[in-house]
Amino acid sequence: MKKIAAVESFFSPEHRVTLEKTAAECGFSVDYYPEGHLPADRAAEYEVIYGLCPPDELKAAANLKWFCCSFAGVDAYMNEDIYPSKDVMLSNSSGAYGITISEHILMVTLMMLRQMPKFEEIVRAREWEKGLSMRSICGSSITVLGTGDIGTNFARRAKALGAKVVRGVRRTKKAGDPAYDEMYTLEELDSILPETEILVMALPGTRDTAHILSRRRIGLLPQDAYVVNVGRGSAIDQEALVEALNEGRLAGAALDVCVPEPLPKEHPLWSAKNLLLTPHISGNMSLGITRDLDVALFCEDLRNYAAGRKLQRLVDRTLGY
């Protein structure tokens, strides 16, 4: 029987039942590596690997045909040299993170608009001060840069909260989800930045997205704009962002991702003004619904794989997503 290595710690007994049942139907058995490592002396047994197998452990899987990453962001798996062969397919778990990450975006956006970090500071000092100005998602102009599962889940929520306009920006012109009022290509981004009150970035880490929010583009945002980044830290010119924040040229930023991670203790990001920093937690696997979806998406693609159909979440390694 062909074999799957499930290299992940989060599987519940119910997840294992689902995995094993689907695997059996597809002619596979499943071995678990909950400690997150694939032993080199067993790696050659597996045709399929699912989970967060460290990039440097894939090479030993001489018979590997498909690696399904349990994360949505696969930039750590883009280097061709880590694979035993060019023909190994890479897929991701895009679709499992839309709910949890869009709730994170909503939370940090509201926290910034409603001055929550300042109110928390007031309460820590046991003061009772109320007079800080607030804004609302209702009536706001929002730009979502990266219109995949995460960006689109947020766009839907922002519309439900009464955003005035939600603009989606993507690499190429395609019909957008109805959650977006208007769709733009990357080439048109500069023209909408001056009207953007909240810029949400949910992009994969690729060559094309590096420093996409450049110093020049930061300068195009209005002074009262907020920036949220949940994709990859590399998408922002961090030095320019820190300067803009400290000089009050932006109202604030919420970064769940940065360069490098973890952030060194002396890094200027820690103390940037009006910066709401979180340690790359927006997609935390601890959310039950994320885990359930992750397993369901793998099983769906396992059926595709077994039937010889194209994988739903196949990653194009030349594009990076």
Add this chain to the structure above:
Amino acid sequence: MKKIAAVESFFSPEHRVTLEKTAAECGFSVDYYPEGHLPADRAAEYEVIYGLCPPDELKAAANLKWFCCSFAGVDAYMNEDIYPSKDVMLSNSSGAYGITISEHILMVTLMMLRQMPKFEEIVRAREWEKGLSMRSICGSSITVLGTGDIGTNFARRAKALGAKVVRGVRRTKKAGDPAYDEMYTLEELDSILPETEILVMALPGTRDTAHILSRRRIGLLPQDAYVVNVGRGSAIDQEALVEALNEGRLAGAALDVCVPEPLPKEHPLWSAKNLLLTPHISGNMSLGITRDLDVALFCEDLRNYAAGRKLQRLVDRTLGY
């Protein structure tokens, strides 16, 4: 010409134009008291007062027929003795606060579910720790106690975010807003508390709502439940809540209101475990949309008043809302 005293600080030039235009159409002129006080020697000039006139300044308004409070919560105006006559009508600004307060509820609920206060502590210490468990509004069972403008605005948002069930609880059986999956009366509250993961309280401060979340009812909530209160602090047995939080019998609480306000420096609420406290800011007037709505609602009722129709937001002083 009959006269209106507008005792409020927040009016913009545009608000003044709207007020004066509507007043003129109704046969009134408007005097402004932006410092928030009505001089005793002028009080008798006014048939209508709109704003946050201090309760002890109303008595001098010998010719007052209608006081429209610019807040939704009018418990400070329930004492009959503060009025020059029993016939003075009291109305409130219910309807102006649904957007801002429901965004506050959403924010604090997400902050608790996603352990944000702990992550903020981690980041203040410049640590990079990720492994805290999180929950989601998506899939949650939510009970909204008080199904007025605020509760219903939150219910709509919770449904849009994928809540499993949103139950509304009100004093009397009436058809509910479609935002609620199920409607219950206060008598039925005990039966749904054990299935409640998030309890949102948005009740007016009346005799009937005092300590409605009693020690006994706190005991009916599951250990992993969260409580949010944006109505009046009097609705909760605070001592019992602090005990339940400190003993881990509740997952957490977010209070924007408490007893007394401001909270004295040595009060046990400041240091209660898993408590997210804010200084009664959820309905902050600084939100432009709230101010605009407040003025629009007063103008609507001014037209009703001038035409001899019943006020839309008339408060029944025997009920308290």
